Amino acid sequence: MNHLPLIIKREYLTKVKNRSFIVMTFLSPLIMIALIAVVAYLSQLNNDKQRTISVLDETGFFNDVFQNTENTTYTSLNELNLDDAIALVKEKEDYGLLHIAKIDSIDAISNNVKFYSEESPSLSIMSSLERKIEKRVQEMKLKKEGVSLAQIEASTINLDISQESFDGEKTSKEGNVVKLIFGGVAGYLLFMFIIIYGNMIMRSVIEEKTSRIIEVIISSVKPVQLMLGKIIGTSLAGITQFAIWVVLGGVLMVVVSAILGIDLAQLQTPQQEMVTQAMEAEGAQAIAENIFIEITNLPILNLVFAFIFFFVGGYLLYSSLYAAIGAAVDNETDTQQFMLPILMPLILAVYVGVFTVIEDPHGTVSTVFSFIPLTSPVVMLMRIPFGVPLWQQGLSLILLIGTFMFAVWFAAKIYRVGILMYGKKPTYKELFKWLKY
Amino acid sequence: MNDLLVADSVSKNFGNFKALNQVSIAVPKGSIFGLLGPNGAGKTTLIRIINQITMPDEGSVLLDGQPLKPEHIKDIGYLPEERGLYKSMKVGEQALYLAQLKGMSKAEAKSRLKYWFEKLEIGDWWNKKIQELSKGQAQKIQFIVTVLHKPKLLIFDEPFSGFDPINANLIKDEILQLRDEGATVIFSTHRMESVEELCDHIALLHKSNKILDGKLNDIKGQYKTNTFEVGLQSNNSTAVLNEIKDRFEVLPATFKNLHDDIKLNIKINESASSNDLLSFLTSKAEVHHFVEVIPSANDIFIQTVKNN
Structure with missing residues (x-):
């Protein structure tokens, strides 16, 4: 009997109907915007001083x-x-x-x-x-x-070195910035998604253990089905939340900036500053054109597909590990010892992405880390806007999917045994033993 | 085929720990089968194997003559010892969800739930959250969810824990009624008085092995010692007592009684009949109390476990 849709539906609805989830969904963008507005307002105050x-x-x-x-x-x-x-x-x-x-x-x-x-x-x-x-x-x-x-x-001239790849593809400095933003946003999005919703999956597994309903459930469904249902249901809830955040955040941003008369565009991140500096040198119109050309020049199709595959692959890989942790422990405080091995590669991936990919998107470090499955989703997503050969993307994806399948197998084993274990905090050695049950 | 469930030489290891060692049981159709044993004997492991939560390392389990397969899930209703419900979910929604997981359609589940909610007089709980209910109330829901899909085989692991005596009685009556309607019940518990009341067959597990099984009455017959508890009244009690002691093996007995001078447990030979004893006693004194001592399930349990 295939109960997956039923489980997904329940997981989704329980998450979405949860009061704190609703509050967070609608409050977070408000808080964010309020924060940005306050910062903008304050810095404007400061600048206004005579x-x-x-x-x-x-x-x-x-x-x-x-x-x-x-x-x-x-x-x-x-x-x-x-x-x-x-x-x-x-x-x-x-x-x-x-x-x-x-x-x-x-x-x-x-x-x-x-x-x-x-x-x-x-x-x-x-x-x-x-x-x-x-x-x-x-x-x-x-x-x-x-x-x-x-x-x-x-005697003063303004020089802008025009860039062209051997294949005759023209690029520019603004282009690099555009690519950085694309890659950075994609990588960061994945990172946030994993942290927020991976934790949510873990908590919902623990909840089933602490409420002792788990044995009732798995006398009806296979643990793997339950685990996958949880992961998918929670992810859909996550996507819903994210979508609301984006829409609500956008609307609020416009409204607030209109009301307070704060030009939010003036708030500059270092990257924006690079763009503005370039603009000053070259004239705004040319830049705008350049950016537009750069965006159209980006391997959009590749980007979209890579984003979907690496995002989904990376997210599923991590969330099955989160589910396994949830199954192994009894309460949230016990999760700490198992969290570190998950967070380390994730943080490493972001560091590599931020420091190495920007410096040299096709250097050895970037390339290697875009193949290692636990870091590849983030690093590869950051690299792809700079143009990564398809065979590299393919190979990295195959490695990722392979690891994902292994992780599901591993998590399912832990899950199957762990959900019925109460009372004691398992050690790594015991977890290893569970694999053989 | 008169047995609904047959487990044949089932073994299960967890690492180096042997949880079940060549355990075989046969549960007759329409019976209430007591699965007994001290903590850690392997009862829960066996039940989990029947529920296909874990797989046996060796041996096979047949349900209705067929090896266990995923479709059998809807034929089994399982109330685990470690049980609970989603705390923040509403009673009705939750019951529907769990019923659907057992393969019922939503409409069917709804109408059947209505029937049960009325039967147990809890109709107004539908929109309450589990966390608003007391433990005993939640247990009622749990019971309904277990039996809702009319399974052929019902497995109850310590079903009465968490119930007050009134509700425990209610549930007991429901179990008996379900049995009368044709369900077979496996009943795992430490509470021997409920075994006495409900079970007609038992199996006793100890340290991963089955050490006893059969019809409860047959087992009791095997364990009876031809001992009778008697209460006598006589003007010359010392003489009567000595006379009895000469002829039979006696032990002192304690029971509540108004005015007996002599309270004894008297053991007779297997060949002798109780009437012989009774006529002997009536000739010597006035008999107020005469009962055959039948070992309780509790006695059998303790004795067998100790001997092993």
Whole structure:
């Protein structure tokens, strides 16, 4: 008798109807968005702060360098001496005083600029001041050498190395970023999915043990069927939750940013920064075009299929291990000793993905880890946008499926014996013995 | 074929531990079969093998003349000793689910559940969660789920634990009624008084071996010692006592009685009849109490286990 659909249905409905599941499903995006909004709002507050910086320039070279900006006002105190200027700045409670001492030659500038302030000034302000002075000094020096401003401007060029593979496929820097984002999101999604829903499967196995219903159930169905039903049912609940998160998160994001008037796009991750920097150099339109081309250039079909196969394969592999752990122990606190061997390869995979694949997607380390079954789903998903030969993907997938089948066999053995064992925490040695029962 | 279930030389090992050693039992159709034994004797292992939860290493099990196969699951109703229900699931939903796992259709399960819920007067529990019920109430649900699909073979492992006396009686009556309707019952327990009341056949397991089986009455017959418990009244009790002691093997006896001077267990020869003893006693004193001592299941249990 095939009870799999029945079990899947029950597992799914119990998960979905569970109160804390519902609360989490609808609250998580709210909390996330609220958090992002708060961070965005705070950083905006910070940026909005008005500062006045006083400048005492005894050289007279930098008079027109310090132009007021939206948040920063520069006041010139050139008629005062240093002590008076400091006293005045202190009294006015200005942000600080920039003092450029009298020098004979422009070459001596480096040791004669000082910033006086109440508290130590922010790094970004200091570097902005430094850049302004450096630029002026450089211009002056070049002028002294007889180079005109026009010549200087004419001499700066913007270079963007265009990339092309031997097969004639064009790529670009933005392309790499796009690939990174695709791979990173896929890998991270899998990682999160395994952690959240693997745990959920484990808990639901333990629940059956602690409520002692397990023997009633397995007098009607095969343990393997029960285990697979649990894994599939919980995964479907997970997909439902994820889908709601994505939709709800998206909607909330739009609503919140509209209400608060916060431009969420301004919140920059390092990767976005790379894109923006590239944009500044090249002009936004060209970049947008490039990104679009890059996205269409991605091996979309390959990506979609690889995502489905590696995601499902990797997820099932890990969740059968989680189910086995759940069957082996009596309560959640006992799971710790068995969790480590599962989490280690997973975390390793993410580290390899983040540090190695970005650096060199086809290097030895990345390649090897994209074959080892426990790390391959995450690492391979991150590698694929950069173009991985199909035979490698195929081989890795075969290894993954093989390991998955072994894991199901292994988990089913543990499961079959473990669900009827009560009271004592098994050791690894005992688990090994169970395999032979 | 008069036996519904036949287990033939069944052995099962867990690693180096032998849980069952060449155990054979035959459960006649329509009987209540007591599977007895101390803790760890292998009862649960045998029951799990019958339920196809574990496979025997050696030996075979026949149900209705056929080797066990997955289809037999719907012919068996099993109430395990370690039992429970999904705590956060509603009573009705849960019963339907478990019934469907036993191969019933949803509609059929629903109408049969209604019948049982009315019978046990728990109709208003349908939408309650198990965690809102008391332990005894949950056990009632568990019992219904076990018998709902009208299995040919019912297996109860310690069915009365967790029931108060009233509900235990209710369940006992239900079991007897199911037997009368044609079901065969295997009954595993330590509670010997319920064995006495219910079982007509028993098998005794001890340290993975079967050490005794058969009809309960036959076994009792084998274990009886031709001993009679008597209560006598006489004006000259010392003389009567000495006279009896000369002729029979006697032991002191204790039982509640209003006014007997002499309370004895008297053993007679196998060839002698109880009437001979009785007529002898009536000639000497006034007999108030005369009962044959039949070993209780409990005595047999303890004696057999100790001897092995």
